[in-house]
Amino acid sequence: MASSPILATSLPQKQPTTSSPAGGFRLPPPPEKLAILLDKSESVDLIKQIHAAILRHNLFLHPYHPVLNLKLHRAYASHGKIRHSLSLFHHTIDPDLFLFTATINTASINGLRDQALLLYVQLLSSEIIPNEFTLSSVLKSCSAESVQAIHTHVLKFGLALDPYVATGLVDVYARGGDLVSALKVFDRMPERRSLVSSTAMITCYAKQGNVVAARALFEGMPEIERDIVSWNVMIDGYAQHGFPTEALRLFQKLLSEGNPKPDEITLVAALSACSQIGALESGRWIHLFIKRSRRIISVNVKVCTALIDMYSKCGSLEEAVSVFNDTPRKDTVAWNAMIAGYAMHGYSQDALRLFGEMQGTVGLQATDITFIATLQACAHAGLVKEGVRMFESMGQEYGIKPKIEHYGCLVSLLGRAGRLKQAYEIIKKMETEADSVVWSSLLGSCKLHGDFVLGKEIAEYLIGRNITNSGTYVLLSNIYASESDYEGVAKVRSLMKEKTIVKEPGVSAIEVDDRVHEFRAGDRNHLQSREIYTLLRKLSERIKSCGYVPDTNAVLQDLEETEKEESLQVHSERLAIAYGLISTQPGSPLRIFKNLRVCSDCHTVTKLISKITGRKIVVRDRNRFHHFVDGSCSCGDFW
Template sequence: MEKTLEPTITPRLAARRRPPNFPHLIRTITSIDHLKQLHAQLIKQSYLNHHLTSPPFVSSLLSLSLSTSSLHYCLSFFISSPEPSRLLTSALRLAKPQITLLAYSKFRCSCLELDQFCLSVVLQAIGKDKTGIGNFNLVSEAHGFGIKMGFDLDPFVQTAMIGSYAAVKRVSDARKVFDRMLNRDLVAWTVMMDSYCRTGNYNETIHLFEEMKISGLPPDRFNLSIVLSACTRSGNLSLGEALHSYIIESDLSHDVHLQNSLITMYSSCGQMKKAEAIYNNSMSPKNLVAATSMISGYAKLGQIETAHRIFNDMPEKDLVSWSALISGYAESDRPDKALDIFKEMNLCGVWPDVVTMLALISACTKQGALDTAKWVHIYVKNHGLDKVLSIGNALIDMFAKCGSIADACNVFEQMPVKNIITWTSMITGFAMHGDGKSALALFDRMENENGIKPNDITFVSLLYACSHAGLVKEGQSLFESMARDYNIEPRHEHYGCMVDLYGRSKMFKEAVKLIETMPFRPNVVVWGSLLGACRIHGEVKLGELAAKRVLELDPDHDGAYVLLSNIYAKAGRSDDVRKVREKMKFRGLSKEKGYSWLELNGTVHAFLTGDNSHPRRTEIYEKLRDVVADVETIGYLPDAGCTLIDSNEEEKREAVLFHSEKLALTFGLIHSKRGDCVRISKNIRICEDCHLFVKLVSKVYRREVVLRDRTRFHHFRDGICSCGDFW
């Protein structure tokens, strides 16, 4: 008998006979044609029909159909399914928010019926959408549709409606929906509280929480976390402490989210001992959120070294924690360290976002080093952040405060979008550099070309520009136009600028009259402006009155004592200078020490008056003596009246020659050549003697000198200052 041979099945043939892996094929759909082919295969084989209702298939169908104008095909699929609403709800829940909203707008015009569950998903998508599709009109339309279909009393729809109204900043409409709810569960209360908190209505958040407690519903960890956030942002420490006690009593103290919220609340309110107690005693392991809150809290209190220690102890660091440390150093007047931390962050492979860059720009602004500012600008452009509005505004301010109004203008002109902050920042830049006419011209351009209306801060900058450029008529006109043309009532700051404008222009009668006719009581700003003008022009009696008024409002105002002693010194009244100094000593006050600094090859060199700490001090003082000798040949005589030390004239003369800006300028001369620009920053106002000295140096040594003091910039060139000796 002949033996029948069985066919040999090779592995390759066996592989060909395996059924298709439909779940894998569904997950790898890339086009609508691909999806239709797969759809046809699934229909032919009825035992595979369950794949047609699988979430991945329905989600792919929805997104591909809407993106390729195959809406009819998509509608046919849902209409022919046994439970179209349930299937559509499932698909919308899985889809991206913008796809869900686009599908809703398309399907509303079709014969496909939508139920309350589908509507709830659509409303939730509005709250999640970040693209701008979910606007007020869409929320309003969805609300109207819900009313028409009788879904408006469904608690799920109502709760979703509250969240969607809040997402489009219509929290009052959200509250109306909430108030109409017949049965409010804990979720509804929580969503309404979150709506208030997210829109900055922190007191309303707290009030609603109290209402919920009165209604008999006990708080849970979710709404407790929201209310703690409201306490953090509103500074309501007492309620935060009460909530902490409730959390302990309710045995919720080990909840990580609540621990984070409590640490953030205590840190924000400056209660670092309480924050540290939770952080060290209750939290294990410690997480990024809590550690970052601790860093920010200590930094705000000026304890930056403690903040840095916590940062170093973190096993993992994210962008937020790096940003908190950078911001902490910037706010602690340690801009050089902030820049070092930023560079270290880059070396660790962590790249900045907008918040980080704003902290870095702030640090660079405080440092005042133009070379570093230009490096930051290049970094911003290389990382595609130069088109961000807030960063553009910060760059304008940075360049203006680092002494380059030209770079500030370039950033301004290249910004594709400008808001009132942009224009005001540029106006302020011109004002700081004493270019009042350019500030006024830009204001006219802002109104005429762009139709942007000024705010109260814009007028502070404009009046400041006028006061530092002697533009009295222009300043008067702007001040009068505030209430008349823009419905902006002048505040203390505006009156202070006008008093400063009149005082600098030696129009003291007008300054006093304005103070006497103010609609509210003059404050330290107003009287201080008058006192500063009296120091400039040597008005002793009026200066005494202004100083008296300042000290009545603030008995420990060291600046008032210093300005008054300057007035007496200028008038040669040494006994009165001594009496003022004795009063300061009795009250434990001292004059703020002046120091100056400049950047050289990426290193910042700082100098105090009579400084002997610099490693090249011998060379600096030898060069300074040569410089003094050179400028004396064209008329320089040291003004001993610019120093308040209690000594003889020769000692005063020596003291004024060793002022910090003179040392910084001398160091700059050593490291520059004719035609170069020397950039110096000073923490207090430059004195008259140093102002004259720098003018003469710029002429003799053919240098441009840009000096930034507490209030403005001085550009010295060929013996002339941009302020016109009006500062």
């Protein structure tokens, strides 16, 4: 039985015959000696023997007992015997401040938050005045709700300037996302702010996407004090808030400084940055770095999953599969990443096959993320029957309640297959209110299948209810344009102006020689701009001679408002492709990354370019990958 140590009073009373250090005392052992033994104790058995000796010799009456008791508490806690150390507290008559504080701290750092707070209340009612260690211990258990009460105590007991307490406060406020309060405490901290509080503040800024403030604080820290945690927070902050290039730059800086050494978390953040901008070469370099640093970096399933994700998102599905196959003890997250990889590349059958294998693997349970990936696989391939069955099985067989993302996939699947009414019914019956993404998807399908009546009805409903994004307006404008209703187009435009809706500009990127080159529509900022445009003109003539007629309708249908104002020829992906053609070896594949969907005209042109240049062109757009080879695309023109 895992009895509480205090029950050891019922231990046999006969004198121990062993000569063990603690049990061997026939006379009352000197408490000071027991204290030294406790400090050195390396096993729980020995601690228990000492505990038994204390009880047997009634040492709890000794004036030195409080010190001994505290050491006993610490010894149990340091050996992971949390229940023993807490029980010791509960059996101590008149615990002093030190035992209170130690016990609150033990409870806090072991996640027993409620117990820690209760102990603190008990301390206050015993009229003991808490000190800085008590408050910094209790702060570790505070939530965003309870922190204000403790903050009041901090002020009341005059501990606001104590660095430990202030660090604790900054940490709780920062964790709860209360930037204003966190900053208030942080700014008042005495001269030397601790690494912990600075890191907490950086985390808080980064979480809120204020990377500029985070970076300023990071740069303000003495270099010698920055540990890998603060670097990680900063690199990850950039990666998670739309500054992947900055994240990679900072990662480079960390490597060039040589100290501290990157750990698994740093690498996962850097890989995530690579996948966002399609920096395949940088991603491969990090992979190599990981292989070379096996001794200091554990290549765990998290790192492998980040590699799978990076390779799939950077367009190299083959390498993603190879990492997946070599990953030991794959967990659900790793499987999900691989299924999603297959799905986004349009290898829907492989995604579904892997899903089947996952079902047959003991210890793995499909999650809501698994279903987003498999539903996307169905949507990308137009597998209506499979998709609907998958969606139904989610709730019926797996007990997973569909979220808005799942509905989004289903609506897109049905809509693209022309089952507009059915998709519309699903949106209306959804438990959660549809967001602008789901609506835009249906609206896009209305346009695709020429159902302008339903399309207009939906768009006007959305605009009326303010559930819109810039895409909704553009789609509505396109629908009017397709019907040559220019009054309607003008109406939408003025609405957009009135509501100051700004269309997200299209940006395409290509990585050449370890550098990512970005292009916007009609961009002339690139150093090789002249060559790019010359090549585009030549290509245009050649593809026209192949029978290509520009899809002028695509100018109207295009999702990109800014790009629409330019001619089709200078859509951002075409600039990136042209740059790729002049700056890489003939025959080598091109990988382009675009933040928005590829328009139908660019899709046709890219197919033709792949044919006349003999290049494989991989384009990742907002939704998926297109592999253009010899005049056709892996999406089968269904995207």
